Structures are given as structure tokens and as C-alpha cells.
Amino acid sequence: MRFNINGTAVEVEADIRTSLLDLMRNYLHLTGTKKGCDQGACGACTVLVDGERINSCLALAVQYQGRNITTVEGLAANGSLHPLQKAFIEHDGFQCGYCTPGQLCSAVGMAGEIERNVPSVVTADLTSDHITLDETEIRERMSGNLCRCGAYNGIVEAISETLIEQRSMKAGERAPA
Amino acid sequence: MNIFSYHQPTDGVSAVALKEAGPKAKYLGGGTNLVDLMRETVERPEALIDVTQLSNTIELRADGSLLVGAGVKNTALATHAVVRSQFPALSRAILAGASAQIRNVATVGGNILQRTRCRYFYDNAARCNKRRPNSGCDALEGFNRYHAILGASKSCVATHPSDMCVALVALDAVVHLQGPAGMRKLRLQDLHRLPGETPEIETELHPDELITAVEIPPLSFGYRSTYRKVRDRASYAFALVSVAAALDVNGAGEVQDVRLALGGVAHKPWRALKAEAILKGQRATADTFRAAAEAELADAIGLRDNAFKIELAKRTIVAVLEELKGENA
Numbered sequence: 391m392r393f394n395i396n397g398t399a400v401e402v403e404a405d406i407r408t409s410l411l412d413l414m415r416n417y418l419h420l421t422g423t424k425k426g427c428d429q430g431a432c433g434a435c436t437v438l439v440d441g442e443r444i445n446s447c448l449a450l451a452v453q454y455q456g457r458n459i460t461t462v463e464g465l466a467a468n469g470s471l472h473p474l475q476k477a478f479i480e481h482d483g484f485q486c487g488y489c490t491p492g493q494l495c496s497a498v499g500m501a502g503e504i505e506r507n508v509p510s511v512v513t514a515d516l517t518s519d520h521i522t523l524d525e526t527e528i529r530e531r532m533s534g535n536l537c538r539c540g541a542y543n544g545i546v547e548a549i550s551e552t553l554i555e556q557r558s559m560k561a562g563e564r565a566p567a
Numbered sequence: 568m569n570i571f572s573y574h575q576p577t578d579g580v581s582a583v584a585l586k587e588a589g590p591k592a593k594y595l596g597g598g599t600n601l602v603d604l605m606r607e608t609v610e611r612p613e614a615l616i617d618v619t620q621l622s623n624t625i626e627l628r629a630d631g632s633l634l635v636g637a638g639v640k641n642t643a644l645a646t647h648a649v650v651r652s653q654f655p656a657l658s659r660a661i662l663a664g665a666s667a668q669i670r671n672v673a674t675v676g677g678n679i680l681q682r683t684r685c686r687y688f689y690d691n692a693a694r695c696n697k698r699r700p701n702s703g704c705d706a707l708e709g710f711n712r713y714h715a716i717l718g719a720s721k722s723c724v725a726t727h728p729s730d731m732c733v734a735l736v737a738l739d740a741v742v743h744l745q746g747p748a749g750m751r752k753l754r755l756q757d758l759h760r761l762p763g764e765t766p767e768i769e770t771e772l773h774p775d776e777l778i779t780a781v782e783i784p785p786l787s788f789g790y791r792s793t794y795r796k797v798r799d800r801a802s803y804a805f806a807l808v809s810v811a812a813a814l815d816v817n818g819a820g821e822v823q824d825v826r827l828a829l830g831g832v833a834h835k836p837w838r839a840l841k842a843e844a845i846l847k848g849q850r851a852t853a854d855t856f857r858a859a860a861e862a863e864l865a866d867a868i869g870l871r872d873n874a875f876k877i878e879l880a881k882r883t884i885v886a887v888l889e890e891l892k893g894e895n896a
Contacts, residue, residue: 406570406571406572406573407568407570407571409602428606429603429606430599430603430666430668430669433666433668436668442642442671443667443668443671444668444671444672445599445666445668445669445672448597448598448599448602448603448669448672449598449602449672450595450598450602450615452573453595453598453617453619496667496668499667499668499671500667503642503667506646507646508642508645508646509645509646509651509658509662510662510667511659511662511663511796511802513662516651516652516655516658516659517651517652529801529802530801530802531667533666533800533801533802533803534665534666534667534668534669534803535666
């Protein structure tokens with residue numbers, strides 16, 4: 391099976407039953423992606439496939455051949471942490487850290503969904519062409535990622551600050567003074 | 568998980584041929600339910616036929632209907648501009664289900680054919696007539712908070728877990744099927760079965776039939792529709808009770824037309840035809856809504872842990888219709 395993982399082409403011989411999660415951890419030794427429940431309930435295994443977040447534990451690797459996969463190891467660029475990683479440190483967005491790789495990948499995927507105007511169940515106006523990002527939206531959109539330490543307040547603050555800052559910067563670029 | 572062969576057919580006819588050739592083959596969508604069931608050894612297919620690449624477009628047709636390929640991801644359907652504006656109940660139902668990670672992977676066809684989340688069905692050590700016919704049902708006297716109050720039997724009290732299907736049934740959706748004998752169509756409402764004595768037979772699909780698409784007919788008042796889900800957590804939990812409804816109230820304040828369906832209450836997405844019949848032509852008031860809800864739930868039977876769902880379903884119906892009744896009522 392061939393994949394593009396964190397920008398690198400890889401070829402792996404793996405058992406047909408291997409999940410994308412076990413492929414990362416057991417075959418490629420990319421152990422940043424964590425195994426929590428292994429049944430799609432906790433989100434610790436969240437990775438990005440062509441920019442979209444998925445639970446790698448429920449994904450048969452064979453179905454994702456040829457795709458671009460990003461794990462937590464691929465978020466930092468040029469030796470510098472991703473802005474969300476910095477914000478998680480700044481806001482105490484974790485305690486034990488086990489759910490953090492999944493939280494980070496999920497938040498990056500969520501940012502893309504908001505850019506693409508994907509609504510959530512708490513979005514009041516489904517026909518609007520702009521999602522107003524607030525705490526209620528973030529909590530709903532991140533509900534697939536559990537944190538048993540209960541670091542949710544820090545997680546929401548980190549995501550909120552990072553994404554709202556990014557959005558206002560982009561809005562600034564679009565509408566020069 | 569047992570070993571299996573993996574196939575990626577490029578069209579529906581070859582998918583069906585592969586299925587016919589392997590008696591223990593299963594169609595594979597996003598895998599969010601099937602992979603989990605295989606890991607628990609509840610499902611033991613010897614071949615997986617990946618159908619995710621076969622039909623994944625959403626087509627708006629001249630008559631205003633939508634033809635949704637069975638391989639379309641849940642997120643893509645909920646995000647489609649026509650669904651958001653003309654069938655908001657469908658967007659809201661999909662978005663009320665699972666998590667973003669799962670909706671990004673789960674397909675429309677797979678959502679329809681997902682299995683119940685009854686814990687006894689998942690637990691190989693428990694008795695379950697659905698998993699092992701004639702072995703008994705441990706849910707009947709067990710933990711049954713999430714179980715059926717309508718249309719259940721002594722053999723099975725499991726519920727169909729989908730949110731999407733509840734909205735689709737309210738919208739009179741039709742499934743397109745490809746089988747060994749050719750194509751046919753079936754109303755989604757008629758696809759899932761009540762358990763009766765044979766809870767292991769969950770649908771009216773013929774052997775090897777494949778869902779290729781879901782057709783959503785135009786509905787003039789579809790824009791006045793919504794979905795409400797009542798659950799134990801604010802997000803990412805299965806429904807205790809859910810309601811999909813569309814309501815058209817005329818200038819005289821009467822119910823011109825209505826669509827109503829319930830989730831979390833039965834072995835299938837439950838179209839509330841009794842309530843619809845009572846509502847039509849009547850004044851759109853809370854009393855009418857309550858009378859319709861009473862009629863729909865008249866045959867409901869509560870188990871040890873779920874009898875509260877009978878009143879909860881009635882109140883949720885009334886609340887949703889109140890929300891939709893608008894200025895004319």
C-alpha cells in the first residue's frame with residue numbers, strides 16, 4: 391500500500407485488516423497519533439486525510455491508499471510549532487496530553503470546515519454564507535474529541551484565540567484599508 | 568477481526584456481480600459502523616466490496632428533486648446549498664448525528680444500512696435474537712433506556728440509530744437499488760422492517776441488492792422543516808427521541824400539510840402517519856398538536872428504563888410543531 395504521509399511518500403506491506411491508526415503506530419512508528427477507545431468514540435486517533443479530519447481507528451488503511459495523510463507529527467513546519475500547538479501550551483489545553491494530538495488535528499480540520507462554510511447543528515442560520523465562530527460552535531464542533539482530564543476550557547480558549555485571530559487577519563487581507 | 572479480501576469495483580453492476588460471487592461478502596461504505604462490528608466479530612465478512620467510489624454526486628433535477636449518490640459523505644449532503652435552504656430538517660438531522668470526524672467519512676448508503684447500537688447486539692456474551700436468531704433477548708429485562716417504545720416485539724426491542732433517515736422518511740425519500748435482476752426503487756419508509764419474530768432480517772432488500780442513490784422529491788414547504796434531537800449529552804450521543812417535521816400552515820391558521828417522523832423510538836425510522844392524518848385541516852394550535860402526538864403514541868409500550876420516552880416523544884412533537892407553525896397560526 392502507498393500513502394503520502396506528512397508530505398513523504400511511503401510504501402508499506404501491511405495486513406489487509408490494518409486500520410490507518412495501526413498503520414501509523416505499528417508499521418510507520420508514527421506514535422503521535424493515539425489509540426484511545428479504538429471504536430470511534432473518543433477522537434484521540436484523529437488525523438487529516440486530504441485536509442479533512444477522520445477517526446483513523448475506524449478507517450481501514452486499504453481504503454486510503456494514495457491519499458495525503460497528516461498526523462500531529464506533520465503540523466509543525468520548519469522547526470516551528472503550529473499556531474494551535476503554541477496556543478494549547480499557552481492556555482493549558484491539556485493535562486496528561488494523551489488526547490492532545492487528536493484535539494490538534496481535529497481543530498485544524500475544524501478550521502478548514504469553517505472556511506468551507508460547513509454548518510454545525512448549533513448554526514442558527516443554515517443559509518448564511520459565513521459561520522460566526524463562538525464558544526458554542528467550537529464546543530459542538532469539537533464534541534468528537536474527549537478529554538478525560540477535563541481540559542476543555544483551555545482547549546476552547548486555545549482554539550478560539552487562534553482561529554479568531556487567523557480569521558481577522560484574513561479578513562484584513564481581503565479588505566485593505 | 569477475520570481475514571477478508573478487498574475489492575474496488577468501478578460500477579454498480581460489477582459490484583453486484585462480486586457480491587453474488589461471494590456468499591459472505593459485504594458492501595463497504597465509510598466503514599464507521601462495519602469496521603467496528605468486524606473488530607467485535609459481530610460481523611465476519613470474507614470479502615469487502617468497497618462501493619464508496621461508485622456514486623458520489625448530488626444532482627439537482629429540473630423538477631426540484633435531489634438525486635443523492637449513495638457514496639456521498641454525510642458532511643457533503645448536510646452542507647449542500649439546496650439541502651440547507653429547501654430541506655433544513657435533513658441538514659440538521661445529519662449534523663445532529665455522530666461527530667464531525669465520522670460525518671466526514673460515513674456515506675449516505677452506509678448511514679441507511681447501519682446496525683443498531685443495542686449493547687446486547689454488540690456483546691457476543693449476551694443473548695440477542697438479531698445477532699443469533701432464537702437465542703433470546705437480554706435487552707427486554709436489561710438496560711433498555713435507549714430501546715424501542717413503538718413497533719417492538721418480544722424478540723427485539725432495538726432501535727434504528729440513524730438521524731438522517733428520520734428526516735429522509737419525513738421527506739418521502741426513495742432509495743434506488745441495483746440488484747442482480749436490475750434496478751428498482753423503494754420508498755425509504757418501506758425499506759426497514761419492524762422486528763417481529765425475525766429481527767435478524769432488517770430490511771426489504773433482496774439478496775445482493777445495493778443502494779445506489781437516494782431521491783428526495785421536491786416539497787413546497789420543505790424550507791419550513793426542522794429536526795430536534797433529545798439526548799443524554801448535548802452533543803455526540805444517540806437519540807433518546809428525535810423529531811423531524813415540516814409544517815405548512817395556511818392563511819386561515821389551519822394545517823395545510825405536514826410531515827412528521829420520529830427517531831430513537833423504533834426498529835425503523837418512524838413515520839408518524841396517524842399524527843399527520845389528525846393534523847391535516849385542523850387549526851395549528853398546541854391542543855391539536857398534543858392530540859396528534861397522543862394518537863401517534865397511543866400504542867407505545869414502555870420497558871423498565873424507557874417508559875419516560877413516551878411522554879418525551881409527545882412533548883418533543885408539540886415543541887417542534889410549535890416552533891414551525893409560524894405567523895399564520
